[in-house]
Amino acid sequence: MKTATTNFKRFGSIAAIAIAGTMLFSACASNEGGAPADSESTLSGTLDGAGASSQDSAQQAWVAAFQIENPDVTINYEPSGSGAGREAFIAGGVSFAGTDSALSDEEIAGEFGSCVADTGYVQVPAYISPIAVIFNVEGVEELNVDATVLAGIFKGTITTWDDAAIVALNEGVTLPSAPITAVHRSDDSGTTKNFSDYLGKVAPDVWDAEATDTFPYPDAKGEAAQGTSGVVSAVTDGTNTIGYADASKAGDLGVAKLKVGDEFVSYSPEAAAAVVDGSPAVEGRDATDLAIKLDRNTTDPTHYPLVLVSYIIACQEYTDAEVGPLVHDYVAYLTSEAGQAEAASSAGAAPLSSELSAKVATAIESIK
Structure with missing residues (x-):
């Protein structure tokens, strides 16, 4: 089976940006008439997410490009704010959340409504911006x-x-x-x-x-x-x-x-990006939680310390088995080289470093 991830490797970010630039999409755009004739994706279904409004421009570009490659998938992202996004994900109202504020210890200690009980969660950086x-x-x-x-x-x-x-x-x-x-x-x-x-x-x-x-x-x-x-x-x-x-x-x-x-x-x-690369991970988190403790006190003028790292939060295993592959491939795309190039082009974001990208890819592989 060819997934959305393999499709994006085939087409690459330049083609995705060029196609997206010729068409108008909203965050919950219809896919009718928007797919390439030779699309080989077998993914289908609807994926709902919500959260950080900082990600809005990037999410619009990601959704448009992903839906072009996967014509039977509809993705909705509501830029309701980080707090609202985390609350919706915890309650099981959305399948993934965007947040500029990493999950707290109290939130982690609770349950996540869309996740299979006693399974873990994934929290990965997806959008770095001043x-x-x-x-x-x-x-x-x-x-x-x-x-x-x-x-x-x-x-x-x-x-x-x-x-x-x-x-x-x-x-x-x-x-x-x-x-x-x-x-x-x-x-x-x-x-x-x-x-x-x-x-x-x-x-x-x-x-x-x-x-x-x-x-x-x-x-x-x-x-x-x-x-x-x-x-x-x-x-x-x-x-x-x-x-x-x-x-x-x-x-x-x-x-x-x-x-x-x-x-x-x-x-x-x-x-x-320089601040993020020079900052340590939050201590005591699981391998699939890549929260970063930013170094705000830098005196290096090549760094800009007033920066946010915006995360994607997802389940490792979903109660709805059909949702897992959609989340996996969408998050794999937006954190990939092609997805990060899209965010840089559409929102001026700083791409993930190669070292951080490798850790993110490993964490995402646990989503099913």
């Missing part, structure tokens, strides 16, 4: 920040754009004497957890909250918005605004440079 500090400030085209200033802005202790702490980092820039509107996520968000984790590790004297999916300072002045798209819209449509979002969604907004060591650094896929 978190961009986006801004829309009148008259300001470039902005430098450090962790201490960011922490003060989002905690609400720095409230105007001409605050001395911001001015000191932006010599020669005229900053308005205007209130800051800091936009954070209103939903449970792995992007928030990564943002909070960075601030807590690099500016702990200011950011004294635990890193959680929920924004930790709800009483701070600012604005809350649903999902990545909500934050981007609020920053875009507001006045003198700042927010944080997956870099793939920054669009035409201003993006701040982040102080790393003695330099101010722009985000890039390469700088995000």
Whole structure:
């Protein structure tokens, strides 16, 4: 039997990108008329997933390309947020989840609704991306920040754009004497957890909250918005605004440079990948759980420490035996060289390193 994985090796990422670029697909696109005439895939069925909105652009591209090669498969991905995705997977409402926040020890200790009892789970990195500090400030085209200033802005202790702490980092820039509107996520968000984790590790004297999916300072002045798209819209449509979002969604907004060591650094896929490669695995996890403990305190200016690693969570064995092959081949594709090239092209993601890819491939082989 030829699976979707072998089909993608045959066609390669260039063909998949070229075909996908000629057709319009949604995350739950119909496959009618979209398959190559010589498709040899024997996969069929519907696969439902949900979770990280940071993955949305990549998921749309992955779904489109995968469905072209597998015309009898329909994949739905709802970018409902990392917390909602994990909750849906745990409850058995979806077959896989995307999350920017790795499963907690408490979540792992429980049961997963779609998995056969007493079998394991798989958690693998699939999408590596910088978190961009986006801004829309009148008259300001470039902005430098450090962790201490960011922490003060989002905690609400720095409230105007001409605050001395911001001015000191932006010599020669005229900053308005205007209130800051800091936009954070209103939903449970792995992007928030990564943002909070960075601030807590690099500016702990200011950011004294635990890193959680929920924004930790709800009483701070600012604005809350649903999902990545909500934050981007609020920053875009507001006045003198700042927010944080997956870099793939920054669009035409201003993006701040982040102080790393003695330099101010722009985000890039390469700088995000460098941090991941230099970070250790979370201790005490099974071989199929490849959660990473990111090194936020790097002073290497070739690294961009405000980065998220977004995971795919799946069962090792599904209660519905027909789902396992679909999940296996879809996750194998999106973490493959072809799938990672698709994410880089469509969302500016940083591809998995060869060493990490090998570990991911081994973990995925346990899915059935």
